[in-house]
Amino acid sequence: MKALIIEDEYPAAERLTKMIQKTDSNIEVLAVLESIEAAKRWFSSHEAPDLIFSDIQLSDGLSFVIFDEIPINSPIIFTTSYDEYAIKAFKVKSIDYLLKPIKPQELSAAIEKYRALTGANARQDYGHKIQSLLDILPSAGRKYKNRFLVKQHEQFVPIHRHEIAYFFTANEMVCLICNDNRQFLIDYTLEELEKMLDPSHFFRLNRQFIAALSAVKKIHSYFNGKLKLDLHPEPLHEIVVSREKAPSFKEWIEG
Structure with a gap:
């Protein structure tokens, strides 16, 4: 076949x-x-x-x-x-x-x-x-957020879940990064996003990053049982998954 x-x-x-x-x-x-x-x-x-x-x-x-x-x-x-x-x-x-x-x-x-x-x-x-x-089919499944309305200059632009590579936080601001490297500030914390996003598609990598499954390009073994990730688009910071989170991350990757 x-x-x-x-x-x-x-x-x-x-x-x-x-x-x-x-x-x-x-x-x-x-x-x-x-x-x-x-x-x-x-x-x-x-x-x-x-x-x-x-x-x-x-x-x-x-x-x-x-x-x-x-x-x-x-x-x-x-x-x-x-x-x-x-x-x-x-x-x-x-x-x-x-x-x-x-x-x-x-x-x-x-x-x-x-x-x-x-x-x-x-x-x-x-x-x-x-x-x-x-x-x-589940009679009552939880509904996750599939779109974000972001501000671009003087307009608002809808960004669909499939366009999102990852979210990261710096200086108490959270930024949404698209697959094509467009960047937008959003009014949610990573903690709030964790509850809004479908966990089959997004994972909280560490205190600074939530990534989409499609953004994870390579996974490297790191010291003390940690994992180092290559994301696309390439972030400015090194992405490390802690030893404690590594098992659940691998399980998430495998589905």
Whole structure:
């Protein structure tokens, strides 16, 4: 079986690839695509895979755009941190909808569902699947902050969660750093942000930094069990995770 992964967060893509191969070593992951534009380019020059694993919120928009604009007959397993797109997902050939962090048994069950549907050439009962999905989705999940309204000169600009690399504090001020290195002062403390941000995407590294998963590029062993991190964009200060926080940080990275 040939599979394709559409995922804009490298650690999440790497973890999913390993989980897929561990679940079934006969599955070949053809590529990992990190954006809508990358997916469009890939499909323009490749045959459709047997199965697609796709995140929904990508750096340049919702992945539904890909399937709206390109005729793709491959079944899709959506992987996301949010349950709000569940109904729409089943309108674009989705056979399952896995909430992050993905559990191995859930991934295995989704792959088995694919085999059952394709092996028997079964018709997909969308009404039944939607109801089944609604039964397993959390009825009341905590809502995390997905956008920040920041001031830029004399205007206010909305910054989406996917645009944020990290937050840091200096001289009692907190700065939001975007993936493209834009910087904005915001009126929240890091302690307040910790409660507002989705912990599957953001981690409090130390007293000065909260980073997005996508901003972590390299992890180095440091003395006394600490970790030193390379973030993008590169910060002005050295980023060190304490020995006490190191285990929970590694667990966060692994999902």
